Amino acid sequence: MFVTLPPPVLFTLAGIYGLLVLATLVVYSLAASRPHQDFTELKDRMRSWWLIIPVFTLTLILNRTASLILFALFSFLALREYLSLIPTRQADRHVLIWAYFAIVLQYFWVFIGWYGMFLIFIPIYMFLFLPMRMVLIGETQGFLRAIGTLQWGLMLTVYTISHLSYLLRLAPAGLMSIGATIGGIGLLLYLATLTEVNDIAQYVFGKCLGRHAIIPKVSPGKTVEGFCGGLLTTTGLAIVLAPWLTPFSLLHAACLGLLISLTGFIGDVTVSALKRDLGIKDSGTLLPGHGGILDRIDSLTYTAPLFFHFTAYFYYPGQWL
Amino acid sequence: MNQTSYPLVKTLFFLCIVRPLVYWILGLQIQNRDRLPRDGPAILVANHNSHLDTVVIMSLFPIAKLSQVRPLADAQYFLKQNRCLAWMARHLFEIIPVTRTPSETRQQLARQRAFLKTCQVALDQQNILILYPEGSRGEPEKSSEFKSGIAHLAKQHPDVPIIPIYLQGLGKALPKGDPLLVPFLCHVYIGEPLYWTGPKQAFLDRLSDRIYALAQ
Numbered sequence: 001m002f003v004t005l006p007p008p009v010l011f012t013l014a015g016i017y018g019l020l021v022l023a024t025l026v027v028y029s030l031a032a033s034r035p036h037q038d039f040t041e042l043k044d045r046m047r048s049w050w051l052i053i054p055v056f057t058l059t060l061i062l063n064r065t066a067s068l069i070l071f072a073l074f075s076f077l078a079l080r081e082y083l084s085l086i087p088t089r090q091a092d093r094h095v096l097i098w099a100y101f102a103i104v105l106q107y108f109w110v111f112i113g114w115y116g117m118f119l120i121f122i123p124i125y126m127f128l129f130l131p132m133r134m135v136l137i138g139e140t141q142g143f144l145r146a147i148g149t150l151q152w153g154l155m156l157t158v159y160t161i162s163h164l165s166y167l168l169r170l171a172p173a174g175l176m177s178i179g180a181t182i183g184g185i186g187l188l189l190y191l192a193t194l195t196e197v198n199d200i201a202q203y204v205f206g207k208c209l210g211r212h213a214i215i216p217k218v219s220p221g222k223t224v225e226g227f228c229g230g231l232l233t234t235t236g237l238a239i240v241l242a243p244w245l246t247p248f249s250l251l252h253a254a255c256l257g258l259l260i261s262l263t264g265f266i267g268d269v270t271v272s273a274l275k276r277d278l279g280i281k282d283s284g285t286l287l288p289g290h291g292g293i294l295d296r297i298d299s300l301t302y303t304a305p306l307f308f309h310f311t312a313y314f315y316y317p318g319q320w321l
Numbered sequence: 322m323n324q325t326s327y328p329l330v331k332t333l334f335f336l337c338i339v340r341p342l343v344y345w346i347l348g349l350q351i352q353n354r355d356r357l358p359r360d361g362p363a364i365l366v367a368n369h370n371s372h373l374d375t376v377v378i379m380s381l382f383p384i385a386k387l388s389q390v391r392p393l394a395d396a397q398y399f400l401k402q403n404r405c406l407a408w409m410a411r412h413l414f415e416i417i418p419v420t421r422t423p424s425e426t427r428q429q430l431a432r433q434r435a436f437l438k439t440c441q442v443a444l445d446q447q448n449i450l451i452l453y454p455e456g457s458r459g460e461p462e463k464s465s466e467f468k469s470g471i472a473h474l475a476k477q478h479p480d481v482p483i484i485p486i487y488l489q490g491l492g493k494a495l496p497k498g499d500p501l502l503v504p505f506l507c508h509v510y511i512g513e514p515l516y517w518t519g520p521k522q523a524f525l526d527r528l529s530d531r532i533y534a535l536a537q
Binding site: 076077080081083084088090093094096097100284285286 | 348350461490493496499501503504505506
């Protein structure tokens with residue numbers, strides 16, 4: 001049921017839990033020393049991190065099958081949240097059930113390691129199948145919007161997230177460094193840590209130094225200062241962690257740090273735009289302080305596939321993974 | 322107290338089928354759960370869009386209290402059509418059958434008296450009734466006119482708390498006329514109890530307003 005974690009992964013996890021304890025202590029002592037200020041949101045956020053990080057740790061320490069089921073469950077929660085938020089037509093219920101079924105199939109391709117099918121199943125087969133099923137129902141009023149929103153949601157919540165679980169399949173890339181001998185677990189931990197650290201750094205720098213809104217029409221809380229702070233923190237951490245968890249060279253680690261920071265930000269504001277269009281603040285209530293599951297995985301929807309294909313191109317060239 | 326005929330089957334059904342369905346597939350979110358009555362007599366009044374409505378409301382109660390919760394349901398639909406459905410309605414959900422075919426006035430009056438009598442017996446036994454004043458299931462998130470049965474019942478039992486409940490999303494997950502269950506997030510909002518104030522129409526309007534105000 002469980003796997004043995006390589007020492008660098010264990011140390012990184014220990015560091016993350018250490019930071020979590022430290023951050024919790026800071027938030028609670030701040031709240032205690034300033035009773036007139038409202039710290040409810042920060043406290044809620046900390047409490048949610050105490051749920052998110054142990055669950056993420058499970059995906060690393062469980063064996064591949066169990067962790068695959070866990071990722072499929074994340075996709076299910078995210079897709080259900082998405083489909084409950086957007087307007088759907090009652091006539092399309094029999095199409096939506098196929099979208100849910102696509103989760104099972106997509107993760108099954110990961111399970112059996114059918115790389116080609118994993119890559120094209122949703123962008124090609126589901127893209128062709130769902131409109132056909134919708135046409136069979138015969139409701140043309142609102143057809144374009146219905147199929148457009150459904151396919152986008154499937155890409156966002158299932159296709160991109162399934163890249164996280166495919167990372168776990170990657171074999172060690174070589175013997176260039178300690179990190180190169182670890183393989184998929186190191187890559188997944190590296191990606192998830194950097195993406196979340198980038199989110200937090202952007203939030204903290206934005207709160208402390210933020211003056212100039214970067215994209216006020218979509219997300220008024222995002223500032224240039226926050227973005228730059230996130231960029232520096234993430235790139236720095238990417239360079240420090242790379243030799244321990246990944247096969248990346250210094251240059252590639254720096255590029256990945258910049259890529260994760262920039263595209264994590266884009267993923268975040270893309271989901272913000274979706275919420276703004278629907279006139280809601282949070283996508284759900286699953287994670288107090290954060291909102292719903294979409295609010296938490298928003299940056300991963302961009303960073304996961306881009307990180308995966310960057311790694312595949314430079315470190316597993318010409319291979320059928 | 323009401324006598325459950327198959328207590329073990331009922332417990333297993335709610336524990337192994339209903340709970341996973343309601344909490345994992347529908348991801349039910351409950352607001353103000355503490356406003357639910359701990360014991361009867363009480364009347365729960367909700368909007369009605371789906372067969373899941375009763376399942377969800379019953380799943381809010383602890384297993385030990387389930388035998389007290391009695392949904393009112395159409396006898397024609399649940400007991401006369403399908404033997405399997407009838408068995409489930411009788412023994413798992415323990416419905417109180419209601420006849421509601423509109424017919425001659427005299428017959429209708431007799432039916433109404435019988436309905437009030439059954440409810441009275443159930444409330445005297447400390448039961449918690451579930452009642453849908455809209456009658457049969459309507460379109461999701463759209464209100465329809467309340468039937469007057471609840472007003473007569475409330476008038477007869479002015480001390481029994483009436484708890485308004487608003488259910489959201491269930492009509493999307495399992496609407497009328499389609500047996501396919503599609504996962505959608507569902508919410509249940511529980512309101513403050515209210516009591517009979519009369520007159521009939523004003524009371525019905527107030528009840529309806531209270532339920533649909535919970536939606537906001």
